[in-house]
Amino acid sequence: MDNKRKNIRNQEYSELMDFFNDLNEKKFRLTQLSEWLWKKGSESFQEMKNLPQSLKEKLEQQYYIDKIKPVFQTSGKDKTTKFLFQSVDDHKFEGVLIPDKDRVTACISTQIGCQLNCSFCATGKIGYKRNLTTGEIFDEVFLLNKLSNDIFAKNLSNIVIMGMGEPLLNYGNTINAINIIMSENGMGMSPQRITLSTAGVVPGIKKLADDNIKFNLSISLHSADNEKRSTIMPVNKKYDLEALKKAIKYFYEKTGTRVTYEYLMLGGINDSIEDAVKLTEFTKISPCKINLIQYNSTEKSEYKNTSKEKLQDFFNFLENKNLIVTLRKSKGQDINAACGQLANKNNIL
Numbered sequence: 001m002d003n004k005r006k007n008i009r010n011q012e013y014s015e016l017m018d019f020f021n022d023l024n025e026k027k028f029r030l031t032q033l034s035e036w037l038w039k040k041g042s043e044s045f046q047e048m049k050n051l052p053q054s055l056k057e058k059l060e061q062q063y064y065i066d067k068i069k070p071v072f073q074t075s076g077k078d079k080t081t082k083f084l085f086q087s088v089d090d091h092k093f094e095g096v097l098i099p100d101k102d103r104v105t106a107c108i109s110t111q112i113g114c115q116l117n118c119s120f121c122a123t124g125k126i127g128y129k130r131n132l133t134t135g136e137i138f139d140e141v142f143l144l145n146k147l148s149n150d151i152f153a154k155n156l157s158n159i160v161i162m163g164m165g166e167p168l169l170n171y172g173n174t175i176n177a178i179n180i181i182m183s184e185n186g187m188g189m190s191p192q193r194i195t196l197s198t199a200g201v202v203p204g205i206k207k208l209a210d211d212n213i214k215f216n217l218s219i220s221l222h223s224a225d226n227e228k229r230s231t232i233m234p235v236n237k238k239y240d241l242e243a244l245k246k247a248i249k250y251f252y253e254k255t256g257t258r259v260t261y262e263y264l265m266l267g268g269i270n271d272s273i274e275d276a277v278k279l280t281e282f283t284k285i286s287p288c289k290i291n292l293i294q295y296n297s298t299e300k301s302e303y304k305n306t307s308k309e310k311l312q313d314f315f316n317f318l319e320n321k322n323l324i325v326t327l328r329k330s331k332g333q334d335i336n337a338a339c340g341q342l343a344n345k346n347n348i349l
């Protein structure tokens with residue numbers, strides 16, 4: 001990468017069209033270029049076999065491809081595999097493959113680091129470096145799909161955007177990447193298989209509603225008590241539970257889509273029956289699903305895991321209120337690939 005050349009996967013179609021027109025290149029060449037960049041995941045212009053050499057050279061002079069590469073991987077006992085990716089400007093970030101019976105889910109990142117600093121999260125501790133580009137987010141999925149085939153002999157069945165970073169603070173690049181992942185010119189993946197998870201960035205949730213998204217939305221709630229939530233998730237000081245409620249209601253009215261709440265069980269913090277009562281109240285806004293997640297303590301963490309009994313009581317309380325609840329067994333704990341553990345133990349800091 002150098003400062004003079006532009007990132008080709010960040011360019012507007014119209015700009016590339018002008019570039020091709022100036023070179024007197026036919027329109028179909030742009031379609032060919034787009035296929036190489038997205039569908040075939042090219043790393044260089046030279047490998048674009050059906051483009052004339054003169055065009056490849058002109059492209060090389062003007063543009064670069066912000067291709068990421070996997071530089072390290074580690075697998076846990078449950079075969080969850082964490083990958084460290086490196087960007088062209090030498091930043092590192094992580095993606096995870098989570099195999100489960102006949103499915104493989106990819107968990108991907110949208111930022112290098114994160115501004116939101118949730119108290120239970122290792123990513124928050126490293127601070128914020130920069131947003132990932134559309135091309136980099138797309139590459140994570142493209143590469144993880146390849147790696148899933150190499151390791152598990154299966155295509156990705158699901159994508160969860162729950163890795164490093166807050167996707168709604170990188171709205172444009174994340175949505176562009178999802179659109180290409182869903183498009184026939186990209187990976188042709190069904191929106192039902194994609195879930196974006198937010199810590200509760202209210203304007204972003206409203207924008208998703210206005211954009212009438214077709215993929216799934218999940219909210220990292222973790223507490224339905226304003227004071228507690230502000231302590232564990234500082235974003236709640238800016239967008240409190242009332243504001244979040246309104247945004248979720250708006251989202252449901254516009255899209256008719258049921259949201260999922262992620263609720264990380266932190267021992268002695270948010271795992272009492274009183275907390276379950278508040279959660280039940282909060283989730284009355286619209287049809288929903290609740291995922292209870294067991295906490296994984298990390299080396300630096302200040303929280304404890306919830307006891308099995310408390311977890312069961314909490315679960316039973318919600319079920320008795322006719323809520324749809326699942327208890328998510330966290331995967332990849334031994335390799336720090338579980339929820340809130342990304343950026344832990346890798347040389348990202």
Ligand code: SF4
Binds near residue numbers: 121123163165199
């Ligand atoms: S949990 Fe998500 S939003 Fe919170 S600090 Fe970690 S990466 Fe950021």
